[in-house]
Amino acid sequence: MxxxxxxxxxxxxxxxxxxxxxxxxxxxxxxxxxxxxxxxxxxxxxxxxxxxxxxxxxxxxxxxxxxxxxxxxxxxxxxxxxxxxxxxxxxxxxxxxxxxxxxxxxxxxxxxxxxxAADPAFIRLILEHLRREASIAGSGWRLDFKPTSKLGSQPPNTPSRIRAIQGEQSNSTAVVDQDYVVKLYRQIEPGQNPEVEMGYFLTEAANFAHTPALLGHLEAAHGSARYALGIVHAFVPNRGDAWTWSADRLSIYLDSIVKGSEERDKAITARRDYLQWVRRLGRRVAEMHRSLASRDDVAAFKPEPIDEGDLDFWIGDVMERAARIFNRWEESSLDVNDRPLMERLLWVKPRMCDYAANLIRPSLGRCKIRHHGDLHLGQVLVANEDAVIIDFEGEPSRPLADRRRKAPAARDVAGVLRSLDYAAMASRQHRQKSETLNAPTSRALLAWRQQSTDGFLSAYQEAIGASVLWPERAEDTKLMLNFFLLEKALYEVEYELSYRPAWISVPLQGVLRVLEEGGVA
Ligand SMILES: Nc1ncnc2c1ncn2[C@@H]1O[C@H](COP(=O)(O)OP(=O)(O)O)[C@@H](O)[C@H]1O
Ligand SMILES: [Mg+2]
Structure with a gap:
């Protein structure tokens, strides 16, 4: 020694x-x-x-x-x-x-x-430093704690119960009593962090009420580079995220259907409650988009017209992703039942670029805005029958600059529609495995997916109203949504290839549905 x-x-x-x-x-x-x-x-x-x-x-x-x-x-x-x-x-x-x-x-x-990262004494110190607006220098770096105007309205800092959120995927999050949520970023990048930027905008400039108030963030400075290291939000009492909640509602509904007439009322109530909530979500997402587009005077958030360069970027992005999928799918361990789906997609390959371009080009003229960028049911909390939208980091696998790019509001809407599909199909896979899927539950499941999709979309459209944020004509809406459904579903296919090949049929069928509608698959 x-x-x-x-x-x-x-x-x-x-x-x-x-x-x-x-x-x-x-x-x-x-x-x-x-x-x-x-x-x-x-x-x-x-x-x-x-x-x-x-x-x-x-x-x-x-x-x-x-x-x-x-x-x-x-x-x-x-x-x-x-x-x-x-x-x-x-x-x-x-x-x-x-x-x-x-x-x-x-x-x-x-x-x-x-x-x-989830140690109570450490989390307590972060909150104390935030309150004092502390700045710590050493080894050429500086740590800056930057509170927002909302921190003062939170209860004084005597946290008693601090617990780590389980199932952390890309960050580490701790909940402090019923007051604060402290998230530490794991992968850090120099530049403006979208969650910090969006949080300041929604909390301080746009007053959007259906997201947790941003209380501050922690930043490291090295020369002229800035790295966001962590972010603190107000805690929102909730009954879980919307992904888990959706799965539970659907499960109650399908179980009641299996039991037949004696549980008919239970099934009706579960479906009615869920559809009501999904409509609420549609309204909140539209309100979020209106807030994000509400300040012409803030350059990073000012709505802008879509130009040819944007179209080339979006189409190029979809095609690059498709190419990556085509290059690597054979090395992955796909189930024999899923291979024909992939082969159908390969068959469409030569026509895909033209098809994607034809979806998005006619909607030229609508505007692009800052948007959530990674909106799905797991990024929504169910709070008092309402929907609270969280986690504005964008898709973690993209570079910061891409995550801050403006795009049509339809990009987020497509994210929710894909997630509603996932929720229904996850339930189907689960029931297939446990052999509790029969013809009536299968029909009920598809009807649930259709009704929740229609409910979400119609409530969104009512709340967005006649606006530059949304196409005027139903035909254009369909094309624009299909483009972003294709984009998202391909993103999911690539994700599942890397992490969960057993799930790949869900997004592959999503991609194929869009292609079928256009008559190319
Ligand atoms: N403001 C909040 N109030 C209550 N719970 C929250 C809040 N923010 C996050 N959470 C909890 O933490 C989980 C992860 O938060 P999220 O911001 O999505 O982190 P990640 O970037 O790791 O996905 C959420 O699903 C929720 O359970
Ligand atoms: Mg999240």
């Missing part, structure tokens, strides 16, 4: 040395401990320890004692944030908790190096 290095389980820190300042310690972290930790982190896109080669590129001191924001860069040039803290007061027992990055030795003592 005494020199930095790694035995199988321990990271040795030389006496009198700070872990973060010792190059041998950081080299050992990069070599062994971080790859092992990242490989099992749900937010990190890779699970092969030997292929992950992180480099620590920045260490931003956060507290005088031992919490440091560490920025790592991977072999793919992506940057990730890890708030790490050394704790000497706990025993490094054999139970390796999910947040432990390394077990430490220093002289006689043992400790832990932990990822504290």
């Amino acid at each position: 005494g020199t930095a290095g790694e035995s199988l389980a321990f990271l040795d820190i030389p006496e009198g040395s700070l872990w973060v300042a010792n190059s041998e310690v950081t080299a050992a972290l990069e070599r062994h401990f971080l790859p092992a930790y990242l490989a099992k982190a749900r937010w990190f896109p890779g699970n092969s320890e030997t292929r992950i080669k992180p480099k620590i590129i920045a260490r931003l001191p956060f507290t005088a004692d031992s919490t440091t924001f560490v920025v790592i860069q991977t072999n793919h040039h992506a940057r990730y944030l890890l708030p790490l803290r050394v704790d000497w007061s706990v025993d490094a027992g054999p139970e390796l908790d999910r947040s432990i990055v390394a077990r430490l030795h220093q002289g006689e003592r043992e400790g832990l190096l932990c990822d504290v």
Whole structure:
């Protein structure tokens, strides 16, 4: 002991040395401990320890004692944030908790190096710093805590219960009592973060009430580059996200149908409640679009006419995605039943570009706006029979500049329509597996999908009214929606190829439905 290095389980820190300042310690972290930790982190896109080669590129001191924001860069040039803290007061027992990055030795003592993204003391400190509008400088970086005008109206900062949201995918989120939601970004990029930008706009400039109030954010500055590291919203009491809620309603409805006449009333109530809620969602999405388009004086949000360059970008984007899918689908483990669907899509390949262009060109002249960009039922909270829209980060796989691009409001509308399809088809797959799908439930399921789609769309159109945000003629609406349904469904096909091949038939059928309508599939 005494020199930095790694035995199988321990990271040795030389006496009198700070872990973060010792190059041998950081080299050992990069070599062994971080790859092992990242490989099992749900937010990190890779699970092969030997292929992950992180480099620590920045260490931003956060507290005088031992919490440091560490920025790592991977072999793919992506940057990730890890708030790490050394704790000497706990025993490094054999139970390796999910947040432990390394077990430490220093002289006689043992400790832990932990990822504290969801640690109550750390979250408490973030809120305290936000209230004080703190700014912390060190190693060429600066951490700035930037509250909004709404923070003052929140209860004083004496949090008691802090819990991590389970199932984190790309970020780490903690809920503080019934007051705050603190989200730490994992992948960080220099530039304007869309969730921060949209949050300020909706909260401070447009007063849109159906999204949680933005209370502030945390930013790192390095030279002229700015990185959003985290964001704090007001907590909204809710009964879960709309994806889970939709699945539950549909399940109650279908179970009641199976039971027949004795549960008829239950089925009718479940469907009526859900359709009412879906209409409410349609109205809220339209109101969100009106708010986002309400300020001609703010350049980043000013609605603008669509030009040829936009059309080329959108069509090019769809075609590039289709090409990526065509190039790699054969290597993926598709079920034999799904291969014919993919083969049908391949058959359409030569006509696809013209078809996509013919969908979107006639709607030229309508305007493009800032929009949600990744709207689906999982980004909506069900709160008091109402719909509250969250998570304005855009599609995480796209670069920041693309996520901030303006597009027709139809892009978000198509996102919800795809999600309603997913909800129904997820239920179908589930019932197929558990062998509870019969002819009446199958019919009921498709009718549910149709009614929820129609209900959402008609409520949206009523609330958007006669507006430059929406095509005037029903034929143009159909074409524009079909274009963005195609865009979204192809995005989903690519996603499922990477992460959940067993689901691929859902978006593939979505793509084929649009192509069938145009007579090309
Ligand atoms: N303001 C809020 N009030 C209550 N719960 C919230 C709020 N914001 C987020 N959540 C909870 O956190 C979950 C993830 O939030 P989200 O912003 O979608 O994070 P991510 O970027 O990881 O998808 C939501 O599904 C919800 O359960
Ligand atoms: Mg989300």
